[in-house]
Amino acid sequence: MSGARESESDILIVGAGNAALTAALAARERGCTVTVLEKAPEALRGGNTRFTGGVFRFTYDGVEDLLPIVGDKDDASDVVVDPYPEAAFERDLQRVTGGRSDPLLACVLIERSYPTVRWMAELGVGFEFSRAVTGMRIAGTNLTKLQPGVAIRAHHEGIGLSQNLFDLARKHGVELLYERQVGHILSDQSGRVAGVEARGPDGIERHHGQALIVAAGGFQANPEMRTAYLGGPWGLVKARGSRFNTGEVTRAMLALGAQSYGDWSGRHATPIDADAPVYGDLRLTDKTNRLSYPYGILVNLDGERFVDEGADFNSYTYAAYGAAILQQRNATAFEIFDSRAFPLLEKRYETGSPVEAANFEDLVAGIARRYPVLGLNPAAMLQTIAGYNRAADRSDGFKPDALDGKRTNGLRPEKTNWAIPIETPPYRAYAVTGGITFTFGGVRVSADAEVLDGVDRPIPGLFATGEVMGGLFFTNYPLGTGLTRGAVFGKLAGERAAALVKSGGR
Numbered sequence: 093m094s095g096a097r098e099s100e101s102d103i104l105i106v107g108a109g110n111a112a113l114t115a116a117l118a119a120r121e122r123g124c125t126v127t128v129l130e131k132a133p134e135a136l137r138g139g140n141t142r143f144t145g146g147v148f149r150f151t152y153d154g155v156e157d158l159l160p161i162v163g164d165k166d167d168a169s170d171v172v173v174d175p176y177p178e179a180a181f182e183r184d185l186q187r188v189t190g191g192r193s194d195p196l197l198a199c200v201l202i203e204r205s206y207p208t209v210r211w212m213a214e215l216g217v218g219f220e221f222s223r224a225v226t227g228m229r230i231a232g233t234n235l236t237k238l239q240p241g242v243a244i245r246a247h248h249e250g251i252g253l254s255q256n257l258f259d260l261a262r263k264h265g266v267e268l269l270y271e272r273q274v275g276h277i278l279s280d281q282s283g284r285v286a287g288v289e290a291r292g293p294d295g296i297e298r299h300h301g302q303a304l305i306v307a308a309g310g311f312q313a314n315p316e317m318r319t320a321y322l323g324g325p326w327g328l329v330k331a332r333g334s335r336f337n338t339g340e341v342t343r344a345m346l347a348l349g350a351q352s353y354g355d356w357s358g359r360h361a362t363p364i365d366a367d368a369p370v371y372g373d374l375r376l377t378d379k380t381n382r383l384s385y386p387y388g389i390l391v392n393l394d395g396e397r398f399v400d401e402g403a404d405f406n407s408y409t410y411a412a413y414g415a416a417i418l419q420q421r422n423a424t425a426f427e428i429f430d431s432r433a434f435p436l437l438e439k440r441y442e443t444g445s446p447v448e449a450a451n452f453e454d455l456v457a458g459i460a461r462r463y464p465v466l467g468l469n470p471a472a473m474l475q476t477i478a479g480y481n482r483a484a485d486r487s488d489g490f491k492p493d494a495l496d497g498k499r500t501n502g503l504r505p506e507k508t509n510w511a512i513p514i515e516t517p518p519y520r521a522y523a524v525t526g527g528i529t530f531t532f533g534g535v536r537v538s539a540d541a542e543v544l545d546g547v548d549r550p551i552p553g554l555f556a557t558g559e560v561m562g563g564l565f566f567t568n569y570p571l572g573t574g575l576t577r578g579a580v581f582g583k584l585a586g587e588r589a590a591a592l593v594k595s596g597g598r
């Protein structure tokens with residue numbers, strides 16, 4: 093129906109990422125007609141979801157809970173899996189968000205995390221063990237220990253997840269319309285949502301439905317909204333994912349009376365290759381991430397360390413350290429490693445081109461040559477490396493797969509785990525910047541994914557899921573929770589919207 097100016101279906105969904113397509117599949121399971129309106133052209137469809145590492149955080153008691161999810165796509169003989177109970181998920185979520193995560197939404201997310209991923213697997217979404225991103229080789233064995241809670245990722249990561257979801261959507265009869273930029277939500281006299289207005293390939297279109305599910309992502313690709321809500325250096329930041337998530341549908345929901353909720357100055361940002369493009373590149377997806385800093389040091393252009401690289405496992409610090417790098421002069425820093433750390437670097441480092449040298453003087457001179465306009469202070473960088481090595485822990489017991497407590501003594505900031513000396517040449521420096529992943533502020537939803545107005549009443553017919561929701565993430569975020577959130581509230585939104593349609597709107 094390309095070029096149509098009007099359409100009618102039971103349920104309209106805005107966006108075509110993981111949140112949107114899980115909602116579409118849940119609604120189709122209940123027999124509703126579903127139209128998905130996606131802003132991007134077909135070749136660039138799939139939102140941030142397509143750029144992800146495909147990691148899902150969810151609860152499980154042990155490997156036996158994971159086997160039905162990976163199915164025959166993978167074999168568990170080389171993985172070590174610790175249980176991840178609900179209490180651990182809750183503790184991790186509240187710990188990294190400073191205890192601010194909405195307890196009701198958190199409870200829905202956590203309780204439904206396992207059944208939702210299991211449902212996706214049963215529908216036909218492929219999953220595998222997440223060895224490459226969240227696994228750590230156990231020394232002297234061929235076993236890989238998977239970080240609790242993030243043991244699974246989508247087969248072929250975000251690219252595979254997105255393709256899988258689109259294939260399933262087509263198979264189950266979801267109508268997919270591309271190049272539809274939704275900017276306005278239509279409602280009737282009673283305040284009930286009745287459809288949307290979109291800029292289509294041939295002009296303004298109106299799409300009608302009995303329920304609307306918004307899954308249009310955050311506003312991280314909109315420099316104006318970034319500057320307004322995040323402030324400071326965020327106007328110029330590189331976005332790691334889709335360039336189409338620009339927040340206009342969130343604005344349309346707010347204009348309709350939706351309650352704004354959550355951390356509107358908060359965002360997820362990670363250390364990425366300083367040479368990465370301004371928006372995500374589908375050939376690189378998440379491979380620009382540079383997250384192995386716990387095994388080295390992070391130094392800015394003024395030669396200063398500015399974070400505790402070993403504060404925790406990188407999955408609990410990476411989302412905050414992207415912001416910390418962005419605050420540095422020219423939004424740039426350098427991750428410095430020695431050859432003992434090279435085998436510990438994530439595979440994603442292979443897409444980078446580090447400066448490498450046999451001694452620190454040549455390393456620092458090489459950085460200054462590679463980045464001549466950034467204004468490096470070479471003497472200060474050399475001094476910081478030497479100072480770190482003096483303060484490092486020279487005792488035995490370095491354990492890359494555990495918080496080993498090997499810390500510096502007398503530095504500001506201290507490095508509190510994995511702080512062994514950097515003194516085995518050759519040395520490498522990877523230039524990094526902060527790349528924004530998604531924003532945390534959004535609209536308030538109920539435990540049934542209904543969008544609430546300013547006095548906590550559901551706006552009839554309006555549901556939201558994924559990055560457009562506020563209230564779960566504040567300041568920081570535990571790896572793998574974005575996809576789970578989108579799927580949990582997507583499935584819920586699809587089910588509840590379908591129930592609304594079946595009940596004739598009551």
Ligand SMILES: Cc1cc2nc3c(=O)[nH]c(=O)nc-3n(C[C@H](O)[C@H](O)[C@H](O)COP(=O)(O)OP(=O)(O)OC[C@H]3O[C@@H](n4cnc5c(N)ncnc54)[C@H](O)[C@@H]3O)c2cc1C
Pocket residue numbers: 106107108109110111112129130131132137138139140141142143144145146147148149272273274275307308309310332333334336337338339340341372377378529530557558559560571572573574575576578
């Ligand atoms: C590089 C990278 C790696 C990541 N890795 C992970 C990971 O491994 N695990 C994890 O949990 N999370 C990860 N994330 C975060 C993750 O992307 C999200 O939490 C999740 O994919 C968001 O899904 P979503 O459906 O809400 O949004 P999206 O997938 O971004 O979908 C939003 C959709 O809305 C569309 N849209 C926007 N505006 C409009 C409009 N006006 N009209 C119509 N359509 C519109 C967009 O085109 C897009 O298709 C990663 C993100 C990035 C960028």
